[in-house]
Amino acid sequence: KNQVEQSPQSLIILEGKNCTLQCNYTVSPFSNLRWYKQDTGRGPVSLTIMTFSENTKSNGRYTATLDADTKQSSLHITASQLSDSASYICVVRSTFGNEKLTFGTGTRLTIIP
Amino acid sequence: ETGVTQTPRHLVMGMTNKKSLKCEQHLGHNAMYWYKQSAKKPLELMFVYNFKEQTENNSVPSRFSPECPNSSHLFLHLHTLQPEDSALYLCASSQGTGGADGNQPQHFGDGTRLSIL
Numbered sequence: 139k140n141q142v143e144q145s146p147q148s149l150i151i152l153e154g155k156n157c158t159l160q161c162n163y164t165v166s167p168f169s170n171l172r173w174y175k176q177d178t179g180r181g182p183v184s185l186t187i188m189t190f191s192e193n194t195k196s197n198g199r200y201t202a203t204l205d206a207d208t209k210q211s212s213l214h215i216t217a218s219q220l221s222d223s224a225s226y227i228c229v230v231r232s233t234f235g236n237e238k239l240t241f242g243t244g245t246r247l248t249i250i251p
Numbered sequence: 252e253t254g255v256t257q258t259p260r261h262l263v264m265g266m267t268n269k270k271s272l273k274c275e276q277h278l279g280h281n282a283m284y285w286y287k288q289s290a291k292k293p294l295e296l297m298f299v300y301n302f303k304e305q306t307e308n309n310s311v312p313s314r315f316s317p318e319c320p321n322s323s324h325l326f327l328h329l330h331t332l333q334p335e336d337s338a339l340y341l342c343a344s345s346q347g348t349g350g351a352d353g354n355q356p357q358h359f360g361d362g363t364r365l366s367i368l
Contacts, residue, residue, distance in 0.1 A: 170354055174359075181255070181343075182294075182341075187355075187356055227294070242293060243293050
């Protein structure tokens with residue numbers, strides 16, 4: 139069964155600090171891995187999409203890594219800001235089927251001043 | 252401004268009511284989706300439409316009835332809902348669903364918060 143597991147479930151850090159969120163998956167066959175940011179009361183917004191051949195991708199202060207061999211991804215946030223407080227959702231797409239996405243339950247990140 | 256607009260943002264209804272959720276996308280996308288988001292659970296895909304044709308129904312109860320009159324609009328008609336249907340309903344769109352389009356992100360609306368009394 140395809141699964142995406144994220145850790146930690148929640149995280150609280152001080153403003154200005156760095157943090158790393160983890161995503162492990164068992165989806166096969168693999169197509170791509172996505173990270174979304176979801177602010178409270180809003181819909182998810184795409185941060186990055188990584189295919190099999192990409193092992194690092196940055197979007198401003200967000201850097202995602204992918205290890206397709208171990209089926210792990212991480213999202214690193216540098217110099218955190220209060221606006222980074224949100225849920226971060228890892229999503230893995232399978233090539234089996236027309237549109238097959240498996241969603242993680244997300245990591246709830248809180249930045250405190 | 253996400254390019255995907257959902258109305259209403261909040262909806263409270265009784266179990267015997269009939270209501271509809273509306274989604275409109277201004278991105279020129281060909282695929283549209285309905286998702287259910289419940290607390291502490293992953294997003295659940297409900298329906299997928301590609302070029303106005305339904306391509307996936309993820310075993311959704313018949314009390315949820317989707318309608319896609321064109322590639323820009325998507326509706327979710329609700330009737331005789333149950334309390335466990337209370338959730339955030341998200342609409343999304345993407346360029347397509349397969350091939351190279353599968354490497355494009357989905358764009359989400361801000362959802363309709365549905366409460367069933």
